[in-house]
Amino acid sequence: MATDGLHENETLASLKSEAESLKGKLEEERAKLHDVELHQVAERVEALGQFVMKTRRTLKGHGNKVLCMDWCKDKRRIVSSSQDGKVIVWDSFTTNKEHAVTMPCTWVMACAYAPSGCAIACGGLDNKCSVYPLTFDKNENMAAKKKSVAMHTNYLSACSFTNSDMQILTASGDGTCALWDVESGQLLQSFHGHGADVLCLDLAPSETGNTFVSGGCDKKAMVWDMRSGQCVQAFETHESDINSVRYYPSGDAFASGSDDATCRLYDLRADREVAIYSKESIIFGASSVDFSLSGRLLFAGYNDYTINVWDVLKGSRVSILFGHENRVSTLRVSPDGTAFCSGSWDHTLRAQPQALLLEVALPGLEPSDRPGPSAPVNLRGRARTTCKTTCSGIKMGPVSQKLPKPAFQSTLFK
Amino acid sequence: MSTLWPAAELDYAIYLAKKNIRKRGGLFDHEKEHYDQLHRKISHTWDLVVMQAREQLWAAKQRRKGDRLVIACQEQTYWLVNRPPPGVPSVLEQGPERNSCTAGRVQMTKTVDFYRREVECLRKALGRARVKSSVCLEAYLKFSSQRGPHDPIMSGCLPSNPWVTDNDTYWAMNAPSAAVPTRLRVEQWAFSFRELLEDPVGRAHFMDFLRKEFSAENLSFWEACEELRHGGQAQVPALVDAVYQQFLAPGAARWVNIDSRTMERTLVGLGRPHRHVLDDAQLHIYMLMKKDSYPRFLKSDLYKDLLAEAVVPPETKRRVFPFMRKPRHSSPSPALLPASASREPSGGDGEA
Numbered sequence: 224m225a226t227d228g229l230h231e232n233e234t235l236a237s238l239k240s241e242a243e244s245l246k247g248k249l250e251e252e253r254a255k256l257h258d259v260e261l262h263q264v265a266e267r268v269e270a271l272g273q274f275v276m277k278t279r280r281t282l283k284g285h286g287n288k289v290l291c292m293d294w295c296k297d298k299r300r301i302v303s304s305s306q307d308g309k310v311i312v313w314d315s316f317t318t319n320k321e322h323a324v325t326m327p328c329t330w331v332m333a334c335a336y337a338p339s340g341c342a343i344a345c346g347g348l349d350n351k352c353s354v355y356p357l358t359f360d361k362n363e364n365m366a367a368k369k370k371s372v373a374m375h376t377n378y379l380s381a382c383s384f385t386n387s388d389m390q391i392l393t394a395s396g397d398g399t400c401a402l403w404d405v406e407s408g409q410l411l412q413s414f415h416g417h418g419a420d421v422l423c424l425d426l427a428p429s430e431t432g433n434t435f436v437s438g439g440c441d442k443k444a445m446v447w448d449m450r451s452g453q454c455v456q457a458f459e460t461h462e463s464d465i466n467s468v469r470y471y472p473s474g475d476a477f478a479s480g481s482d483d484a485t486c487r488l489y490d491l492r493a494d495r496e497v498a499i500y501s502k503e504s505i506i507f508g509a510s511s512v513d514f515s516l517s518g519r520l521l522f523a524g525y526n527d528y529t530i531n532v533w534d535v536l537k538g539s540r541v542s543i544l545f546g547h548e549n550r551v552s553t554l555r556v557s558p559d560g561t562a563f564c565s566g567s568w569d570h571t572l573r574a575q576p577q578a579l580l581l582e583v584a585l586p587g588l589e590p591s592d593r594p595g596p597s598a599p600v601n602l603r604g605r606a607r608t609t610c611k612t613t614c615s616g617i618k619m620g621p622v623s624q625k626l627p628k629p630a631f632q633s634t635l636f637k
Numbered sequence: 638m639s640t641l642w643p644a645a646e647l648d649y650a651i652y653l654a655k656k657n658i659r660k661r662g663g664l665f666d667h668e669k670e671h672y673d674q675l676h677r678k679i680s681h682t683w684d685l686v687v688m689q690a691r692e693q694l695w696a697a698k699q700r701r702k703g704d705r706l707v708i709a710c711q712e713q714t715y716w717l718v719n720r721p722p723p724g725v726p727s728v729l730e731q732g733p734e735r736n737s738c739t740a741g742r743v744q745m746t747k748t749v750d751f752y753r754r755e756v757e758c759l760r761k762a763l764g765r766a767r768v769k770s771s772v773c774l775e776a777y778l779k780f781s782s783q784r785g786p787h788d789p790i791m792s793g794c795l796p797s798n799p800w801v802t803d804n805d806t807y808w809a810m811n812a813p814s815a816a817v818p819t820r821l822r823v824e825q826w827a828f829s830f831r832e833l834l835e836d837p838v839g840r841a842h843f844m845d846f847l848r849k850e851f852s853a854e855n856l857s858f859w860e861a862c863e864e865l866r867h868g869g870q871a872q873v874p875a876l877v878d879a880v881y882q883q884f885l886a887p888g889a890a891r892w893v894n895i896d897s898r899t900m901e902r903t904l905v906g907l908g909r910p911h912r913h914v915l916d917d918a919q920l921h922i923y924m925l926m927k928k929d930s931y932p933r934f935l936k937s938d939l940y941k942d943l944l945a946e947a948v949v950p951p952e953t954k955r956r957v958f959p960f961m962r963k964p965r966h967s968s969p970s971p972a973l974l975p976a977s978a979s980r981e982p983s984g985g986d987g988e989a
Binding site: 234235238239241242245246248249252253256257258259260261264265267268276279280290295296297298299300306314316317319321330332339340341342348356357358359378385386387389390396404405406407409411415416418419420422428429430431432440450453454455456457464471472473475476490492493494495497515516517518519520535536556559560561562563574 | 732733735736748749751752753754755756758759760761762763765767768769770771772773774775776777778780781782784785787788789790791794798799800801805807808811830831863866867868869870871912913916920923927965966967968970971972973
C-alpha cells in the first residue's frame, strides 16, 4: 500500500512538471508564427466615427438582480432570469411579458431560448438545467411540464441549446461541461479539463458545427470537440476568472471577458491571443461580451455599471454607455444585429440599437454618476469605496497585481 | 473591486481601535462585540494594534481637513460593506461562491487524471498546424469590411431599425420565409456556403438549382444527416436506418456518390448506429457541394436573376413629431406555430 502511494506521488509530481515544460514549449511554438500585431494590420482601416447609442426599451418586471438573458431567433423575444428564481419571457419590442415561471431555486444564472422558439431552458443553484415548453394555454401551468435535463454536482453557470431543441450544452461550477439529450435527460458527452468552476460557454458557428469554447475560474479558455469530448485548444493568458466567452462571427476567433478588467481576442488558426482590450481607467471586471454582426464592434458589460464598446480591429474604445444603476451581468446582441440587450443587477434589462451618428444626450444621467479621476467618491449607499480619489498620499495599485492594502491605511505600517 | 481584497481581521481591529480612541468608547453594539472578540483573538499583538491606530490618527491630523473627511468616509463605508451591522442585507452578495468545490474535498487540480489529461492535450496542441498571424489578422479586416454594410449597428438598415422607429417592416421583409428576399440578403449567400445553407430561402433556391443539375439528393442527404446529428437520442437507430435505405444502400432511390473508402467506413459503423456514424459521409458530400455545386450556383442565371429581382427597401425616416408614436405591433410567438413547423433541425423559423 505504501509503495502504491509513493508511486502515485511520483507520477503526480512528474506529470505536473511535464505539463509545465510542455506549456513552455507550446508558448515558444505559438510565438514563432507571430509576425505582426493586430493594431499594426488595422492601421489601414478607417477609424470609426462617433458612436452614440440610446436605450430604446427598458424591461422592468424582475424583482431582483437580472443574471442572464438570451434572444429568440425571431429577433424580438427574449428570456431573462434573475436572483429570486423568476424566469420571464418578453416580447421586448412591445415590452410585454408573455410567460413567467418561478424556479424552485434562487440565483438562476443560466437561461437559453430554444432555436424553435417553443421552449426555454434555465438553471442555477439547483445544479440542474430544466427545459420548459412554452405554452399559451391558460389552463396549463408551465411549471407542470418542466423537464429536468442536466444534473451537475454544483451550480449551473451557463446553458445553450445546440442546433436544435433536442440537445443542450451546460457548464457548471463543478468544473465540467456536458452535452445532454433533452428528451431522455441522457448524458451524451462530458468535458473534463478545467481546474475550477466553468463560468461560460459559446457554440462555434462552423460548417461542421462540432466545437464550443468555455471559460472558467482557472483563467483558461478551452475549445472542445463535442463529438469526442477532448479539449482541442486551450488558452491561459487571463489573470483572473473568465466570465464570458463569445465567438467572432466568422468562427475563427473568440473574445473573452474577465475579472482582470480586460477583454481579449484569441485566434484559433494562429492558436494565440491576438488582442487585449483594456484601459488603465477600467479596473472592474468584465462580466459579459458580444460582437456586433460584422465583428467590428465588441460590446462588453462591466461590474462598474458601464458598457464599453471596443473597436475590435484597432483595439481602442469607441464608446462608453451608462444607464444601468448596478453591475451589468449579461449582454447579448440580437440575432439580426439590430440591437443589443443588457441585463443588470439593478433589476432591469435595456435594449440599445444604433441611433443616429450625432451627439445625442444620453437620458437620465447626472454628472456625479460618471466615474472620473476628479470625481469625489459617491457614497450614497453604493459599494463604491476606495476607487479613484486624488487625495494626496493615496496610491491606487492596478487590480491585477498583488493588491496593496486599502488605501486609507497609513504607509507607516510595516 | 474591493471584492478582491479580503477585509483582514487586523485591519478591522485597527479601525475599531481608532474609532474607540477617537470617540472615547462610543462604538456601536455590534462593533463593541467585534472589538472584544478581536481583542481576545489577537491579544498577543494588541499593543501593535493600538500603536498602529495611534499612528494613523496622528498621520490623519497632518492631512488637510478635506482629505481627512473623505478618507474617513471611505473607511467607514468600507467597513459598513465588509462588516455589515446585523440585519442589514449584504451589499456584496455575490452569488454562489466560486471555487467552493475545490475547498475541503480533494482539489480538482491535484489528481493524476487531471494532469494526465492536461499533458495529453498539450502534446496534441504542440503538434497542431498553425497559421501565420498576418494571414489570420488580414482575414478579420476582410471579414469586417465585407460584412460592414450588413451590420445594422454599423450601417443602419433599410427601411429602418425597428427599435428606433417602432416600425417592424424590416423584420417582415427579412422573415425566414419571405417571398422576395432583400438585396443584402441575396448578396450574403455569396459570402460563404454555410450562410447560404443557413438561410431557408437561400437553401430552397440552391435546392432548385441542384434539381436542375440532377444532384438534389446531395443536399437532401446532408439535411437528413443534420437531423440525425441534432435530433433526439431515441430517434437515432430509426433515422440511421432510414438514411441508409434512402441514400446509401445499393440501388437506393436517391443514391449519393461517396468515395469508396468513406463508404466502407460508414457501412462498418452502421453496425452500431450512433448519431455521429454518418459524419464522414456527410462531410464528404458537404465538401462536394461546396467546391463544385456552390460556385456554379453563384455563377448561374438563377442566382443572377435573384440578385436582380431582390428588393432594396426605401429608407423610412424617423418621425418628425415623436409624440405621434406608431403603435408597436405585437407578433405571434413562435411557440404558437403548429408542432410540425418547429422540427427543422437548423435555422430558426420564428416569424417576425
